[in-house]
Amino acid sequence: MKKIATFLLVLIMLVLALATASAKETSPRILVAYLSRAGENYHVGETREGSVSSAYAGYIEKGNTAIMAAVIAETTGADLFEIKTVTPYPDEYASMLRVAQEEIDSNARPELTETVESMDEYNVIFIGYPIWHAKMPQAIYSFIENYDLSGKTVIPFNTHEGSGQSGTQQAIENALPDSTVLQGLAILGKTAQEDQENTQAMIDEWLEELGMKKVNSTEDAQVLATYGAIQQAMIDKDIETLDRLYLDGTTFTHMSGKTQTKAEFFGEIADGTLNYFAYDIQHPQITVSGNEATLSASVALTAKVYGASGTWTLPVNAHFSKIEGQWYAHN
Numbered sequence: 001m002k003k004i005a006t007f008l009l010v011l012i013m014l015v016l017a018l019a020t021a022s023a024k025e026t027s028p029r030i031l032v033a034y035l036s037r038a039g040e041n042y043h044v045g046e047t048r049e050g051s052v053s054s055a056y057a058g059y060i061e062k063g064n065t066a067i068m069a070a071v072i073a074e075t076t077g078a079d080l081f082e083i084k085t086v087t088p089y090p091d092e093y094a095s096m097l098r099v100a101q102e103e104i105d106s107n108a109r110p111e112l113t114e115t116v117e118s119m120d121e122y123n124v125i126f127i128g129y130p131i132w133h134a135k136m137p138q139a140i141y142s143f144i145e146n147y148d149l150s151g152k153t154v155i156p157f158n159t160h161e162g163s164g165q166s167g168t169q170q171a172i173e174n175a176l177p178d179s180t181v182l183q184g185l186a187i188l189g190k191t192a193q194e195d196q197e198n199t200q201a202m203i204d205e206w207l208e209e210l211g212m213k214k215v216n217s218t219e220d221a222q223v224l225a226t227y228g229a230i231q232q233a234m235i236d237k238d239i240e241t242l243d244r245l246y247l248d249g250t251t252f253t254h255m256s257g258k259t260q261t262k263a264e265f266f267g268e269i270a271d272g273t274l275n276y277f278a279y280d281i282q283h284p285q286i287t288v289s290g291n292e293a294t295l296s297a298s299v300a301l302t303a304k305v306y307g308a309s310g311t312w313t314l315p316v317n318a319h320f321s322k323i324e325g326q327w328y329a330h331n
Contacts, residue, residue: 029121030078030212034128034157035139036063040093042161044193053093064159064189069128071203072157076212078126083143086111096132103138110139115146123282124153124212127172130189131160136168141175149179155210156184159192182210211285220286223293223320226327234276239266247321247330278302281316291322 038060040051045058066082073080087110090096103110116122127144129136136158144154156172158165164186173181185206192199226245233241243262252265268274280300287294295318302311320327 030076030124030126031081031116031119031122032069032073032076032078032126032128033081033083033116033143034065034069034126035083035130035137035143036066036069036128037089037096037130038063038066039091040096041189041193042093044190051092057093060193063130064192065128065130065157067192068157068159068187068199068203069126071200072126072128072207075200075203075207076126078124079122081114081116083139084113085139085142086113089137100132100137104133104135108138109142109145110137112139112142112146119147119149122152123280124155125149126155126157128157128159129168131158131163131166131168131186134163134166136171144172144175149176152179153182154179155182155212158184158186159189160186161189219288219293223286223288223295223327224284226320226329227295227318230329231276231279234269235278237269239270242266242269245329247328250330253331273306275304276301277304293320293322293327294318295320 040048040053040057041060041064042057044064045060047054047058051057069080072078089099102108127140129140154172154176156165156169158168160166165184166186169181169184172184185203187199187202191202229241230245232238233245243266246262248262250262251259252262253259269276279302282298282300284295284297295316297316298313299316300311300313303309318329319331320329322328
């Protein structure tokens with residue numbers, strides 16, 4: 001039991017010491033996939049003479065959900081993918097509602113025009129859609145059933161005109177039982193279309209709560225680059241680089257209270273007692289205040305330590321100081 005406890009404490013200590021390969025690799029690879037309609041939409045845009053929907057729908061050049069998707073992609077640094085059906089939904093709003101109801105009634109899976117070629121490379125998938133007949137379009141089921149999203153983080157978002165998420169959060173959770181589905185966001189279509197400032201503010205607050213906002217400053221990127229150099233040195237057993245990037249006096253402490261000096265800790269890396277193979281850092285959050293910085297995240301650590309191999313997910317909280325333009329790690 002003592003040996004197991006010590007092993008777990010060492011793992012926690014190691015995670016507190018280590019980092020990611022680069023600013024780009026540190027952040028999860030994110031995709032924002034969305035379905036959206038331009039043309040006539042409820043309660044937005046200019047009415048069109050002669051349309052049977054003109055009493056309640058107007059014409060717009062860009063769909064409400066597309067606007068929301070673009071803001072999310074820009075704020076998170078994600079790739080965008082538009083979900084399109086082989087048979088487009090009608091431009092006229094009343095006709096679109098009829099088609100949408102027919103698809104719901106038949107539990108249809110509309111054929112899509114394109115697929116995401118590199119879905120395996122994405123860790124986080126935002127899925128966006130409008131609400132039609134208090135449900136998400138059936139084409140969203142076509143999209144999620146095209147891929148194995150097991151183990152990925154999925155985050156829904158939608159536009160609406162009063163129905164909120166309308167049960168679609170639960171519908172996606174039910175459809176993806178092996179994915180981690182985070183709390184989605186619903187924004188009025190009229191707000192997305194006509195109030196950019198408020199739309200951005202709501203998305204910012206939501207993404208901040210999810211820990212999904214991208215690194216957006218030079219200082220942040222420099223901290224991540226230093227953290228990345230440390231990780232690569234750990235994997236390469238590059239003791240010279242590790243010694244340079246950790247300030248003198250840094251110690252590595254077990255939860256039991258046992259501490260190691262740099263020389264002791266790095267010695268176990270050099271002699272093969274501690275071996276590192278891969279890290280998956282998720283949702284890094286960096287706070288910079290003058291010449292001091294902290295980085296917090298969750299890390300999946302793949303390693304072989306004291307003869308035991310595996311992958312463990314643990315929290316990380318790293319501290320840095322900037323000296324003559326270079327960031328260094330320390331306690």
